[in-house]
């Protein structure tokens with residue numbers, strides 16, 4: 001297996017991780033208000049494609065750039081950290097190996113400046 005996308009079982013498994021992840025996000029009062037008016041079906045679909053691509057899978061993401069889609073939210077580090085925590089919990093839930101999880105979260109971490117304070 002070559003890249004993280006394969007290690008996490010490709011798009012089919014990543015979509016399950018993303019579903020579980022958003023269940024955690026929507027149950028968390030620190031962040032769930034941001035998603036009040038969001039079409040969660042589209043969100044889950046776009047996030048699955050985005051994360052698949054970020055982990056080295058095919059480029060099928062058709063949503064907006066990170067700075068653009070988070071514009072007007074004025075997201076703070078505590079929000080970003082909460083989202084990363086839920087993503088870690090979801091990857092762990094599906095039995096990801098620690099070194100693969102750490103590598104995947106490094107990729108997400110590299111987006112921090114694109115997403116915060118917009």
Ligand code: HEM
Nearest residue numbers: 031034035037038039046047050063064069075079080083
């Ligand atoms: C941690 C890294 C993050 C990544 C990789 C990420 C990724 C994405 C993606 C791919 C979309 C879909 C864009 C589209 O459909 O065009 C999106 C939208 C959104 N993100 Fe994030 N996001 C991150 C952090 C956050 C945080 C910290 C929050 C708030 C706590 C947040 C709240 C939202 C909301 C509310 C939308 C939907 C906006 C709408 O309703 O159209 N995101 N994000």
